[in-house]
Amino acid sequence: MAEVLSKTSLLPSWHHHQYHQNNQSSISVFPKSCNYNKSRSFSCSLKLSPEISSPSLSTTSDFHGKNIAFQATSITSSQPHASSAVNSQQSGRRIGKALKWWEKGNQPNMKEVVSAEDLVESLSNAGDKLVIVDFFSPGCGGCKALHPKICQLAEMTPDVQFLQVNYEEHKSMCYSLNVHVLPFFRFYRGAHGRLCSFSCTNATIKKFRDALAKHKPERCSLGPTKGLEEKELLALATNKDLSFTYTPKPTEDVPAKEEVIVAEETPPRLPLPSATSKSAQVVTAWR
Structure with a gap:
């Protein structure tokens, strides 16, 4: 049942x-x-x-x-665009990431230096192009105020290479390069090497404009690109905090010039008057 x-x-x-x-x-x-x-x-x-x-x-x-x-039935979501909305939100977080002040307004001809080797290679590979090294610090108020104008000048001069060196990340390297004041700039070009170096602020931007106008015109330099000076390269190589190696260039022996000594002619000396002649003159004058 x-x-x-x-x-x-x-x-x-x-x-x-x-x-x-x-x-x-x-x-x-x-x-x-x-x-x-x-x-x-x-x-x-x-x-x-x-x-x-x-x-x-x-x-x-x-x-x-x-x-x-x-x-077998498939369950469809009541919100067909839910997954795309999540992806757009995730991508929005990546795209909307806040830029730091020294990253805002950067131009294609502006590059941040990551190491001492990167600085040396960037200067060596520049050829006859004018290179401006900008030393800055994230906590420097003068650097922050000057940065927008530097970006404007970089946009106006696309044939000039700007290298940015963060002082807080490369303190030891800046110490080896004798950089102790910020903001600080150094101009390099071709075989001439360093052209000038100075510090300026937003109030003294004319100093930077004058140096840019003076060294910007195209020119050809004879010889290989110099970049940093020999003593600066040696200072970077001896710095234990940096992984930078440098081999000094061998110096060519220059033959010493033969010194030719020319004997100087001495003027003829006049004969000294004898004692008898003096006494005779005195007697004659007394008489």
Whole structure:
């Protein structure tokens, strides 16, 4: 009797399924026939709906070895653009990252130096191009006030290379280069090496403009690019805080010039008067 009740309990589920068939149910099962025989056993056969499409998930039921197919349904989000919104927010955080004041307004011809070797190579590879080394500090108020004008001048002179040296990150290197005041600038060009060096502020920007106008015109320098001076390179190489090596260039032996000593002619000396002649003159004058 318990088996009969378990079988008959499926009938309400069939009607419930037919009621929700229009609501896109994931299971389509229709009764074919139900028989109650004299042996008091209840048997049913099931007919599967042909509307079930693959891929489908099938399980084996106990209804005479028939298979019931369950249609795999996909759950769609009520917000189709949720993932794109999250990606845009993440990218917005990266794009909206606040720039530091010495990074604002930088031009393509402005480069921040990362090491002593980078500074030496940048000067050596510049050729005849004018290079301006800008020493600054993030905590320097004068450097911060002057930075926008330096960026404007860099935009007006794209053929000039600007190198930025952060004093706080390269204190030991600046000490070896004898930089002790900020903001500080040094001009380099070709075989001439260092042209000038000075410190200026927003109030004395004319000093920078005058130096730029003086050394900006194109010119050709004879010989290889000099860059830093020999004593500066040696100071960087002997600094234990820096990983910089430098081999001094061999000096050429210059033959010593032969000194020719010319004997100076001494003027002839006049003969000294003798004592007898003096006494004779004195006597003559007395007489």
